Amino acid sequence: xxxxxxxxxxxxxxxxxxxxxxxxxxxxxxxxxxxxxxxxxxxxxxxxxxxxxxxxxxxxxxxxxxxxxxxxxxxxxxxxxxxxxxxxxxxxxxxxxxxxxxxxxxxxxxxxxxxxxxxxxxxxxxxxxxxxxxxxxxxxxxxxxxxxxxxxxxxxxxxxxxxxxxxxxxxxxxxxxxxxx
Numbered sequence: 773x774x775x776x777x778x779x780x781x782x783x784x785x786x787x788x789x790x791x792x793x794x795x796x797x798x799x800x801x802x803x804x805x806x807x808x809x810x811x812x813x814x815x816x817x818x819x820x821x822x823x824x825x826x827x828x829x830x831x832x833x834x835x836x837x838x839x840x841x842x843x844x845x846x847x848x849x850x851x852x853x854x855x856x857x858x859x860x861x862x863x864x865x866x867x868x869x870x871x872x873x874x875x876x877x878x879x880x881x882x883x884x885x886x887x888x889x890x891x892x893x894x895x896x897x898x899x900x901x902x903x904x905x906x907x908x909x910x911x912x913x914x915x916x917x918x919x920x921x922x923x924x925x926x927x928x929x930x931x932x933x934x935x936x937x938x939x940x941x942x943x944x945x946x947x948x949x950x951x952x953x
Contacts (some may be wrong), residue, residue, distance in 0.1 A: 773938065774935060774936065779793070781793055781923050790870075793923070799844075801916060805908030805944040806832070806908070810906050812904060812907055813827070813828055813831065813904070814828070823898055826896055833894075834886070836872075837889070838887075840882070841884075842882055842883060843882075846874035846879035847873065847878065849874075849875030851866055853878065854875065855873070876916075883905065883909075887905055904953065917952070918951070926950065927951070928948030929947060931946055936949075
């Protein structure tokens with residue numbers, strides 16, 4: 773059994789501003805996903821002689837749309853799927869992102885909506901944009917799961933495996949560090 777490494781969820785404290793590992797994971801996932809998509813656009817082998825209607829400049833513009841889809845969709849997904857009764861009674865709490873509470877499912881729906889709206893607005897083939905975003909998604913998911921591990925959340929089932937860990941708040945039994953695989 774392994775001990776959970778006690779990692780402070782705050783990566784850097786700048787006066788009253790706390791920069792959390794989770795926000796750095798979002799930034800890394802978005803930035804590296806963006807770079808990967810631009811590189812993919814420039815690889816002629818990917819397109820097999822056909823032209824791609826999506827340009828690197830369009831991807832640069834889409835990053836804002838995707839970021840809004842991730843954050844707004846992730847937060848509203850959390851509100852709707854996990855704690856609706858609380859937020860119905862405390863609607864202003866919805867905007868307190870710094871208190872935590874994001875949903876993968878909501879973020880995914882937010883990005884899908886961003887893809888559809890952006891493709892329509894720019895008259896880009898929906899399939900091409902969706903394919904490019906799908907290529908970048910695992911990069912963001914990787915960093916997000918690392919942040920889940922640092923925050924000691926989304927742990928797996930109880931296990932007797934040697935890689936099991938006792939997570940804070942998960943009881944005394946070791947659990948799979950499923951965020952890492």
